[in-house]
Amino acid sequence: MSGWPAWATIPAALLLGVGLSRFCLAGGGRALIGCVAALLGLGFASGSYAVAVVLRLPGGAAGIAFTLAMAGAGAAALAAAPRAERNARPDPFPGPLRKACFALCGAAALAAAGWYIEHTLRWPDAGWDAWAFWNTRARYFVRGGIEQAFSPLLWHADYPFLVPGLVAQGWMLTGGENFGVPGAIAFLFMGLAAAVPALACAGLRGAAAGALMAGLLLATPSFHHHATSQYSDVPLAAFLAAALAAVALALEGPTEARFRRLALAGVLGSMAAWCKNEGSLAVLALGVGVVARPGPEGLRTRIRDAAWAAAGAFPFCALLAAYKLTTAGRNDIVAGFSVAGALELRRYALMAKYAGKLFLDFHDWGLTMIAAPLAAWGAWRARPHPPSAGVAALTLALTAAGFVAIYAVTPLDPAWHIDTSYDRLASQLLPSALFLASLTALARP
Secondary structure (H helix, E strand, O other), X not given: OXXXXXXXXXXXXXXXXXXXXXXXXXXXXXXXXXXXXXXXXXXXXXXXXXXXXXXXXXXHHHHHHHHHHHHHHHHHHHHXXXXXXXXXXXXXXXXXXHHHHHHHHHHHHHHHHHHHHHHHHHOOOOOHHHHHHHHHHHHHHHHOOHHHHOOOOOOOOOOOOHHHHHHHHHHHHHOOOOOHHHHHHHHHHHHHHHHHHHHHHHHHHOHHHHHHHHHHHHOOHHHHHHHHOOOOHHHHHHHHHHHXXXXXXXXXXXXXXXXXXXXXXXXXXXXXXOOOHHXXXXXXXXXXXXXXXXXXXXXXXHXXXXXXXXXXXXXXXXXXXXXXXXXXXXXXXXHHOOHHHHHOHHHHHHHHHHHHHHHHOHHHHOOHHHHXXXXXXXXXXXXXXXXXXXXXXXXXXXXXXXXXXXXXXXXXXXXXXXXXXXXXXXXHHHHHHHHHHHHHHOOOO
């Protein structure tokens, strides 16, 4: 795939992202539309490259076909995008507190950016996972070793490759395997993971609420440690939070935009599934959350909403299924899982231990892991919560339950498995959890 024309495919993918974002989020604000467009563009760029890898298409022919298709679809979406005026929500915060929220967001953003630059310059190869398989897989793509990229000798040989696909195209575009490309991609995902849910929160609950949410996320050391380590957990977190934001904008926004935004949520959720295996669990939980959410809507309405989200998710889910069936290596967990392990009380004791560590480890998590659930729980009991919060709560709860089930049957040493992954799983859910806290704590009766 070293001949893949990234110089043409990436701009076409960004055009498709802009068109789809503008079409689905008309009236949502230019900043939100732009950030969602960037997320979509990254996903489409990786997806188009992945189709060529999975189907073994020649770089030139596939590049022309995908470029024309994405550019045409993006132009059509832009032409069909409705024009809508944005209705700004009044902030529930008094003046001094409003200023403090913006100050926190600005300070956290500057600190996170500074730490990111320093960490990247000091450790250009990033964290272990990035060196061991994310960027290693990208190198195989660039050097023409497609079979080696999915060799069982590599750890997690069955993982989807949204990030390696982007890194490979960036290297093709720049003409060398430099550390700046994966570093820039990881930095962009860190910013979008904070910006998209925060901007959606600003539209739904006021600008200060969005600034507070972004500030809390960027002030969480463990989250931007995973970003600087170039782990795929942060891109997954960005897509999942964006999907929940699109659901909230659909359920709390204008009726005429509802189905477009639900379809957008499906697209974004399926891109989370293309990041890592855990994303498949999250997108399934999102679908259940849309159907099972509390609220006055009837079952037929909720099933129809889920159908629109499923329609948006179909292309990337089909790509994922094709990849798993034809190209992916063996799954490390599925290949040797033990149902008997689910009966070992020791495993649940370990899970409880590390769950408690999340809330007590100020060095890694600061106040975020305490503030978010307390705010959400207090608001949940104090007032009626909107259906969008119900979707987010069910999605996070079901995803966390899936993590527990995986730990219960893992064939790996459970102490090692939990110790080396629990914090990254928490980072996957953190932006969505903060978004949920904002939806509930500032909901109006």
